[in-house]
Amino acid sequence: MDMNSLDPRVNRLSTNTYPVPNEPTAPLDQFGTFEVFVQPKGDKPFQHEGIVHAPNLEMAYVLAKEAFTRRFVCVSLYVVDTANVAASPITEGDVNIYQRIEDRSDQPGEKLSYEIYHLTRRGKQHVHAGTVQAVNAQDAMVKAKHQFNSGKGICSVWAVRTKDIRFTLPEERDLWNTLPEKKFRDASAYKGGDKLSVFLQSKQKSSDHSGHSDNADQ
Amino acid sequence: MYGGGNTFEGVKTDSVAQEDQVKLGEFEGRIARGEKIEPSDWMPQLYRKQLIRMIEQHAHSEIIGALPEGTWITRAPGFKRKMALMAKVQDEVGHAQLLYSAAETLGKPREQMIDDLITGKSKYSNVFNYPTFTWGDCCFISWLVDAGAIVNQLANAKGSYGPYCRALERICAEESFHLKYGHHCVIYLATGSSIQREMFQDAINRWWPPMMHFFGPADMISTHTPVLMKWKVKMGTNDDMRNQFLDMYVPKIWELGFTLPDPNLAKNSKTGRWDYTEPDWEEFKRVISGDGPCNKERLEVRRIAEERGRWVRKALKSPQAAYVPPLA
Amino acid sequence: MNNIALKELLYKIADDQLILGHRNSEWTGMGPLLEEDIAFSSMAQDKVGQSLAMYTLLHSLGEGDPDTVAFTRRGNQFHNCVLVELPNGEYDFSLVRHFLFDTAEAIRFELLSNSSYEPLAQLAKKIRGELRYHTLHANTWIRQLGSSTEESIARIQASLNFSLPFAMGIFEASPHENELIESGVFAGEKALKQRWLAKVEEIIHQTDLHLPDLNTVEPVPGGRVGKHSEHLQPLLDEMSEVFRIDPTAEW
Numbered sequence: 014m015d016m017n018s019l020d021p022r023v024n025r026l027s028t029n030t031y032p033v034p035n036e037p038t039a040p041l042d043q044f045g046t047f048e049v050f051v052q053p054k055g056d057k058p059f060q061h062e063g064i065v066h067a068p069n070l071e072m073a074y075v076l077a078k079e080a081f082t083r084r085f086v087c088v089s090l091y092v093v094d095t096a097n098v099a100a101s102p103i104t105e106g107d108v109n110i111y112q113r114i115e116d117r118s119d120q121p122g123e124k125l126s127y128e129i130y131h132l133t134r135r136g137k138q139h140v141h142a143g144t145v146q147a148v149n150a151q152d153a154m155v156k157a158k159h160q161f162n163s164g165k166g167i168c169s170v171w172a173v174r175t176k177d178i179r180f181t182l183p184e185e186r187d188l189w190n191t192l193p194e195k196k197f198r199d200a201s202a203y204k205g206g207d208k209l210s211v212f213l214q215s216k217q218k219s220s221d222h223s224g225h226s227d228n229a230d231q
Numbered sequence: 232m233y234g235g236g237n238t239f240e241g242v243k244t245d246s247v248a249q250e251d252q253v254k255l256g257e258f259e260g261r262i263a264r265g266e267k268i269e270p271s272d273w274m275p276q277l278y279r280k281q282l283i284r285m286i287e288q289h290a291h292s293e294i295i296g297a298l299p300e301g302t303w304i305t306r307a308p309g310f311k312r313k314m315a316l317m318a319k320v321q322d323e324v325g326h327a328q329l330l331y332s333a334a335e336t337l338g339k340p341r342e343q344m345i346d347d348l349i350t351g352k353s354k355y356s357n358v359f360n361y362p363t364f365t366w367g368d369c370c371f372i373s374w375l376v377d378a379g380a381i382v383n384q385l386a387n388a389k390g391s392y393g394p395y396c397r398a399l400e401r402i403c404a405e406e407s408f409h410l411k412y413g414h415h416c417v418i419y420l421a422t423g424s425s426i427q428r429e430m431f432q433d434a435i436n437r438w439w440p441p442m443m444h445f446f447g448p449a450d451m452i453s454t455h456t457p458v459l460m461k462w463k464v465k466m467g468t469n470d471d472m473r474n475q476f477l478d479m480y481v482p483k484i485w486e487l488g489f490t491l492p493d494p495n496l497a498k499n500s501k502t503g504r505w506d507y508t509e510p511d512w513e514e515f516k517r518v519i520s521g522d523g524p525c526n527k528e529r530l531e532v533r534r535i536a537e538e539r540g541r542w543v544r545k546a547l548k549s550p551q552a553a554y555v556p557p558l559a
Numbered sequence: 560m561n562n563i564a565l566k567e568l569l570y571k572i573a574d575d576q577l578i579l580g581h582r583n584s585e586w587t588g589m590g591p592l593l594e595e596d597i598a599f600s601s602m603a604q605d606k607v608g609q610s611l612a613m614y615t616l617l618h619s620l621g622e623g624d625p626d627t628v629a630f631t632r633r634g635n636q637f638h639n640c641v642l643v644e645l646p647n648g649e650y651d652f653s654l655v656r657h658f659l660f661d662t663a664e665a666i667r668f669e670l671l672s673n674s675s676y677e678p679l680a681q682l683a684k685k686i687r688g689e690l691r692y693h694t695l696h697a698n699t700w701i702r703q704l705g706s707s708t709e710e711s712i713a714r715i716q717a718s719l720n721f722s723l724p725f726a727m728g729i730f731e732a733s734p735h736e737n738e739l740i741e742s743g744v745f746a747g748e749k750a751l752k753q754r755w756l757a758k759v760e761e762i763i764h765q766t767d768l769h770l771p772d773l774n775t776v777e778p779v780p781g782g783r784v785g786k787h788s789e790h791l792q793p794l795l796d797e798m799s800e801v802f803r804i805d806p807t808a809e810w
Contacts, residue, residue, distance in 0.1 A: 018528055020298070020301075021302070021305070021797055022305075023302075025585075033534070033538075039342075040554060042544055042548075043345070044544070061559065063397075063398075063559075069549065071699055079597045080594050080598070083321075096553070098558060135266050135267040135268075136393050136396055139559065169269075185695075188692050189688065191686065191688060197311070197315055197608075198318050199408055200411040203414070203415035204411075205414060205415040205418035205419070208422050209418050209422070211422070212421065212422040297588035298588055301588040303801075304581075304585075304587060305585065306800045307801065308802045309810055310626060310629065320588060323588070328593040331593070366801045366804075416810075419810055423805075424808045427805060535589075536589040536590065536591070540590065540650065542711060543591040544591060547703055547707065
């Protein structure tokens, strides 16, 4: 199939054929999702930024690194399967979600580490609040109520089992080293003001000049 | 990059009367208070449906929009332009990714959206159905089409749906260099050799009609859906957006010594709005329905990209996975 | 130390990065998965950005400015290995090339971080994180595609068999090898190739792929001395297409 395109890349494709398949796209052709958390600076908490579609946790980490940490300066990243994020309901107005989370007595069973995230306002992102020891996600939220409830508006809580997370390894921290230098993506690298001023001034001069000539001809 | 203007043509609002009126009242109260709607909230069917449609079309516009500029990456003149263009086009693909994710929170899987794009069921911004013949065309898109998209995006960022707003916040932050880069390219063409000036003037002459179509049909021939404005899904009329764009950019184009191919284009001091030759809305309809210069190619390239990737995705898939919509 | 040897080294590295960066950039907007499209694009930008850093070093050593050097030379003046100029083909070839080349590149810069030529050592240390990502990405993909479906294993294997002769061209010895080694500028292509092979074997052994015995692989040299395939000049013509409209203009 020859597309005779203006796009040389497209013309390079033309030598192969890509027949329209008979079967419809399979479910999860684009994979399930993983939630992505980014640390903007060393002393700041991790914050939820979005999702990537990926076939597994390791690939999610590799893909999230460029999808979410290629542009703005940051220092670390981690990912977790969406299915492994326990999410509380979201509250109305000023209601604090912890008011809705009932206290429970200590649950039996092995205690595991859970990461807790708070949403302080609809429209913002969930931010890491701390780590608790709990037997399950529900228990983790109860523990978080006692440890991290600041009393201020928290409209939603997420709990994630620590071992489900693919963290950045210590030796991987240099992955973001060159970000601050990549000025070619800053608006400040494209200041055309000077060139424009020079151009406008010369335009002005030539129209002034032609005005003088007219006068001189009289 | 997104024009958006024609997304809301022919919307039927009958379903609203069938909704639980108490829940509807609470929902509308939340929006009126300026509180965002999040994925787990109750929402009217029409809201969910129109949002999916709008966000999905925006996503499609980004991934298709990556093609007319992407073709110029290898040919970009010099390192400065090349690095910028690579990053810009990559951002467009990234924005598609962010937007599909936002639409997914409403319950439609990403592969369904991609299928609908390829089969022609879902639309994308009409401006990308035109070819980029020269570097000047590429610069026109980078500056002015981007500028148009930003007018829309800034408006939509104040909308009611949380995930879409979060995506737009990120998109607007990433876009800030796109617009400056585009203007920078054009300044160099304008202040350069006569070959460069003519190249851009030629591009303007060809791209101005699609640019006037960008914000969608004129208000007087559009169907209006007040409920979508009330629900902060549609944030302004097509003509409002178009006038904002003209206000901001026509002076900048004229200041560079370029002309626009519309003798009637002028700011009307009495109305405070722009006068212009009414764009050809029949042409717009024709192109957006599939009969433009590049429609077939854009979709074919997209389809081929998906086809070429099929073995890759198949090889990575695990049979046990179950679909869970994203959270936020 | 002799600048000729140093410049030759810098040119071949820069040309590799420039050409491969361009090839990889051709996938932007057309990748097999949106997230992977973004990732591959980032690595292409890294390559072009790194080539700019290298051409800038060359400029400080008296060579032309980066734009001139990168976009106006003829094919026979380029010192990239033939591997990087080949057309992209399908994703299996592009991934395998990425794996073979970037594994070598990461080791090359690891070696260069000890270079006696200070600016090069600095640059090598600076981009270590970028190259870490490139190899993390390549290894993750090769491991996964190299052990899953019959089709993916067959495709990756075929691309591996096809690419290896060209990959040998990465290590084509420079006429100044000894001088570079003795002056401490660079540990040499032999050392690089040895370490590269060990790393490639390590990854391939984690898959269902088979690495052919390199003694049976017929190398395709020539790139380092300006002998290229028919694919380079068209790419260079494309890269300079707009430039040539008005060579005196500022773009």
